[in-house]
Amino acid sequence: MSLPFRDINVQVAPDSYTFTSPSSPNAPALVIDRPTGDLRLSEGTSYPNKRITRQTSIAGILGMIRLRLDKYVIIITKAQPMGRLKGHMVYKVISTDFLPMRERQIRDPDEDQFLSLLKTFVMTGPMYFSYSLDLTNSFQRQASLDNSKPLWMRADDRFFWNKFVQTDLMDFRTRGSRSQHGAQPAADPFILPIMWGTLEIRPTTLKGQPLTISLVTRKSRYRAGTRYFTRGLDSEGHAANYNETEQIVILNDTGSGMGGFAGSTDMQSGKLGGSEGKEMQILSYVQTRGSIPTYWAEVNALKYTPKLQVKSCEMALPAAKKHFDEQIRIYGDNYLVNLVNQKGREKRMKDAYEEMVSTLVSSPKEGTKADSRTDEKFHVVEPSSSRQEFDRLHYVYFDYHHETRGMQMQRAMLLVDQLKDALMVQQYFRGVDMPANGGLETRNFQTSIVRTNCMDSLDRTNVVQSMLARWTLDRMFIDLGLLQRGEGFATADTDFYFLFRNIWADNADTVSRAYAGTGAMKTDITRMGTRTTAGKLADGNIAITRFYLNNFRDGPRQDAFDLFLGAYEPSEGNIGSSLIFADRRPVLIQSIPYVFAFSVLFIFLALVTRRPADASVITMRLFILFWTVVAAWCGQFIVSNGMLYVNWPKLNPRPWAVEGYQDTISKIRKDKLIGPLVARHERGLSTAKYLSAEEGKKRIE
Known part of the structure; x- marks a missing residue:
């Protein structure tokens, strides 16, 4: 198995960039010729006759990107250790640098703007990586993958955030270059997959039992963007603001701290054994969130409430089929939890979603529950048979706003009660680390997924996801024998409950900043377990800030995402004419x-x-x-x-x-x-x- 190099030195010369690994002196060096950008592998690692202008140590190669005038190598100059997950150290990208192929003599305003967009909005984002652990795949998917493949080949295409900028390296690895034909396996250690999102690793205890709790949220690189500029589905079925969140519990993971290696001395794998011969157990629970799967948009025009545009179900049906075909193939049955309002402007989105599900499933069977607060507390759309693929969709609408008004946040647990039977069947993943086999031995599978959304899939969505995660975590601890049946960790260990709430609140803020530009609303519910006056005031401030950012700052942020992820590729024409970013208004x-x-x-x-x-x-x-x-x-x-x-x-x-x-x-x-x-x-x-x-x-x- 070829893992990415943990240490890379880059030598800067007028005619090339040379990347070598000091800990692997026998490995070929990667050479990027200047100014062509051609890649090749060189067996020699020292160049006595070459004029080296600079040499530095880096954490990895983020990728290569061609802008308007030039091509650049993006390098990770500093990475911060975040802790160990299943014995593997995980890092956060702290700083990056751009190495140009040419020493530019002229200034092009558009080229400078491209670089500024990337450095301001993308390079400062929450990007994580590991040299030995696949962060893009859930543990359940990892258990079924071929661990002999290089890390980048195992990465989930949706969450391989830097895949576009790694294209040159991956093409060189699979096809070679003009000077070196054919596959180049020796290039594998230079290709490092990056994940964008949330990653928290917290070694802790529950009632005195040591364990590690982790929360990983992976943001999809497809249809990534900002709140009002990226909504609904694209023609390929990719949903806006799509995130997969995995809650992980690890038992007997002595390597979960920030210290050095223990057990195995294999520096390249970075892998540790269990604690004192005990089995290392990994339990994980996966949820997803994403924009309402139809064609819709909100047109911001300096109004606090943007104009809503919703296209017909018939137009969006092919895209919705692609979306749910992928979701069912990856996760199994999908329980679609919709939290939008049933009245006002959001009602159109509720109706559009329900029409889409009713169209996809065969012989839809609908049911409604009401109470004194609302005429439609729940609205369920279920298939009456299982004759076709989309009969694995189960729609559940919950009137979140009406049920929780008056700070009655505990009433949101009614949704968990509604889903209880499905959650019992859904299960969670449980595996045992088998170092001898190089993988996980699966003891239990998660058989379905809950896909949650509100209008933005941010604030209400995170509250509900944290409640589902809490219910499942109680179940895990009961199955492990750490809690008694009927007992919950919220009362059994208040310190652990405090940690749990804050991890989920931090997750809400991270996902919200990527999409809306601010932290999340309603995090007082997640952190404190109740709605507070201070939380309401904070939400008011967030609402005002979002209005400003979504109208006046999100355009450049959307451009930065499109540029880095390959949704837009700069042309090489019209150099110096500043046609792209010029203000052409009268x-x-x-x-x-x-x-x-x-x-x-x-x-x-x-x-x-x-x-x-x-x-x-x-x-x-x-x-x-x-x-x-x-x-x-x-x-x-x-x-x-x-x-x-x-x-x-x-x-x-x-x-x-x-x-x-x-x-x-x-x-x-x-x-x-x-x-x-x-x-x-x-x-x-x-x-x-x-x-x-x-x-x-x-x-x-």
């Missing part, structure tokens, strides 16, 4: 927010500035009145034409943004006051039309 439209700001400043200064006793009051009043009218008009214009002031993604323009922009510009041109001042020139064109024109010009050339 100058008058761009200036209005500045006029508004100056108007407010002038009014403020007029109100607070001391005036001479003999100064004319009427003049000052007219001054304030004039700027008040200007500020009011500018504010009204900005709010009424919010589509023009949202910071939209520029690399992959959203269709609704292009349409909304064109409609708004057309309306403004008909305005009697400023219509004639809005010039009909190139700067007023939509991003989509402009890029289409440039693409057409390149094809002609």
Whole structure:
């Protein structure tokens, strides 16, 4: 088995980058020629006649990416140990660097912007890796994989976050290069899979019994993006904000701390044996979350409540079939828990989801439960037979908001009671580490999955997932004999319960920051077990921050995801012309927010500035009145034409943004006051039309 190198030195020379592993002196060096970016393996590791300008030690190669002018090697310059999981050390990426193929003599604003996007929004994200443990696969999937394969070949394609930027290395490994033909197995140790998400490892005790509890959330690299710019499904069936969360308990894992190796002295595998001959047991429970699986969008236009667009079930049906075909193939039966509101604007999403499930399953059987709080506490859609694949879908709607209003958060456990029979059948994974066989011996399988969503699949979703995880964890401890039947760890060990709540609250914040730009709401429920006044105030602050970020900052963040994950690949044409990120709105439209700001400043200064006793009051009043009218008009214009002031993604323009922009510009041109001042020139064109024109010009050339 070829595992990634734990130590890599990179030698920087004018004509190449050379990567070697000091702990594996007999292994070939990886050489990346400059400026071509060609890869090759070299048996010689010392170059006495080569001019080395710099040599440094790195933690690994994150990948290679081609931007507009040049190709870059992304290296991990610093990694922080996070603890051991099943005896394997896990690391977090702390800092990275970009090594260019060329020493650039000219400055290209777009190239600089590409690098800035990656460094600001992606390289600072929560990325984790291990040199010897597959973090992209749950322990249940790991138990069925061929451990003799290199780590990157075993990685789950969905959660192999840096797979696109590893393409050059993987292609070289499988096909070779111009100078070295055929497969190059010696390149395997240079390919390091990275996971994006949450990873917490906490050695602790339950009623005096040592154990390790871990929470791993893996964010899918497909349809990754930001809250209002990435919703629903794409044509391939990938859901927005899709995450797999695995709660892990390990017994007899003496290597779970931050210390050195114990037991095995195999430095390359980094693997430890059990404690004093006891079996190392791994128990895990997996849940998923993801956007409502249909075609829909929310169009933010500086309104607190964006406009909702929902396309027909018929249009989204092929994508939904692909989505659930994959989910059933990987996880078995899917219990679809929907937490959106049953009234107001979210009702359309509830109806769309239920229509989709009713279309997919054969002979759907629906049932509704009501109580004094709501007419529809639960709405269940079940197949009446099991004749086809999609009859493994089981839909459960829960009116979360009405049931938990008035801080009655304990009523959310009603959902767990509703799912109890399914959870009993679902089970959880239980395996025993078998070092001699190099893998896990499975004692128990998890046979199904709970897929939870609300509108954003963030706040309500995390509360419910933590409740399901708590119920299953009680069951695990009872089966292990650590708790008595009917006993729960919440009362049996308050310190462990505190740790559990905070791990899940941290998970909520991490998932929320990746999608919405802020920490999660309702984390007081997860941390404290109840709704608090302080939690409500914190949620108000989060709501305001999300409004600002989703309208004015998420465009560049979406661009960064699209760039790193390969949803957009920069062209090499039009160097230095700054066509991509240029603001092509009419100058008058761009200036209005500045006029508004100056108007407010002038009014403020007029109100607070001391005036001479003999100064004319009427003049000052007219001054304030004039700027008040200007500020009011500018504010009204900005709010009424919010589509023009949202910071939209520029690399992959959203269709609704292009349409909304064109409609708004057309309306403004008909305005009697400023219509004639809005010039009909190139700067007023939509991003989509402009890029289409440039693409057409390149094809002609």
